[in-house]
Amino acid sequence: MKTIGVLGGIASGKSAATHVLKELGAEVFDADRAGHRVLEDPVAKEEIRARFSSAVFDSEGNVSRPKLAAIVFGDSAEHKQALADLEKISHPRIGEELRKARNQARERGVRAFVVDAPVMIKAGWIESCDHVLFIDASRESRLKRALARNWTENEFDIRESAQEELDIKRRYADFVIPNDGDLSQLRDEVAAFWKKQIATSSS
Numbered sequence: 001m002k003t004i005g006v007l008g009g010i011a012s013g014k015s016a017a018t019h020v021l022k023e024l025g026a027e028v029f030d031a032d033r034a035g036h037r038v039l040e041d042p043v044a045k046e047e048i049r050a051r052f053s054s055a056v057f058d059s060e061g062n063v064s065r066p067k068l069a070a071i072v073f074g075d076s077a078e079h080k081q082a083l084a085d086l087e088k089i090s091h092p093r094i095g096e097e098l099r100k101a102r103n104q105a106r107e108r109g110v111r112a113f114v115v116d117a118p119v120m121i122k123a124g125w126i127e128s129c130d131h132v133l134f135i136d137a138s139r140e141s142r143l144k145r146a147l148a149r150n151w152t153e154n155e156f157d158i159r160e161s162a163q164e165e166l167d168i169k170r171r172y173a174d175f176v177i178p179n180d181g182d183l184s185q186l187r188d189e190v191a192a193f194w195k196k197q198i199a200t201s202s203s
């Protein structure tokens with residue numbers, strides 16, 4: 001089984017490329033979703049309350065993702081420290097889920113396992129990838145797609161600055177998948193990668 005990491009800037013088309021890999025037969029681990037599940041774990045919730053206070057909880061006792069996002073995403077030293085502290089709570093748990101999902105996929109004879117995790121470099125999960133795809137879209141295309149998802153330009157810039165520089169992500173990649181065209185072009189690019197590296201691989 002090959003493990004494939006998918007990297008790229010905000011709204012570059014990582015999820016869209018991952019969707020194509022899934023159609024081709026890959027199993028996908030969505031780290032954002034795993035991160036959301038962590039926020040429902042009772043022990044993690046208590047650690048979050050101890051660090052961030054009850055102010056990041058809603059009236060039903062659930063972690064409010066928008067409230068937490070406002071505290072951890074930003075340029076100031078306080079924001080950066082808050083994000084690092086949240087990651088100390090979340091990343092080991094997400095990493096554990098990732099390992100379990102990958103082992104189960106291997107046991108089931110899955111051909112390719114995709115790690116969809118924008119933060120996989122700083123979390124260290126990239127080390128387990130056999131291939132890393134970089135989804136390459138211009139800032140203009142990415143901002144347009146983010147605005148269409150009702151983000152503001154400011155939100156886009158703040159989230160982007162919380163991640164590794166695009167050049168760093170690109171350096172980890174062994175395949176660059178252009179995505180300034182339409183979705184059918186993206187599908188062709190991903191299918192070409194699959195044909196070359198996955199479909200013919202014996203392991």
Ligand SMILES: CC(C)(COP(=O)(O)OP(=O)(O)OC[C@H]1O[C@@H](n2cnc3c(N)ncnc32)[C@H](O)[C@@H]1O)[C@@H](O)C(=O)NCCC(=O)NCCS
Nearest residue numbers: 031032035065066068069072086090117118119159162163
């Ligand atoms: C701060 C939280 C509550 C905000 O939740 P929200 O629903 O608004 O955003 P969501 O989780 O869907 O993330 C959206 C995007 O934000 C970016 N992002 C999320 N976490 C991080 C992070 N730790 N570092 C940099 N960017 C991040 C990613 O591009 C991600 O795709 C949530 O992102 C979180 O708990 N993050 C910490 C855990 C984590 O690192 N998750 C990402 C795993 S890849």
Ligand SMILES: Nc1ncnc2c1ncn2[C@@H]1O[C@H](COP(=O)(O)OP(=O)(O)OP(=O)(O)O)[C@@H](O)[C@H]1O
Nearest residue numbers: 009010011012013014015016145179181182183186
């Ligand atoms: N080539 C394309 N043509 C048109 N729309 C696209 C294309 N690629 C992606 N999109 C759209 O742009 C939006 C962002 O794409 P996607 O969610 O795949 O990006 P992402 O990199 O996973 O985003 P994030 O960084 O927020 O996780 C989605 O609505 C998606 O359908």
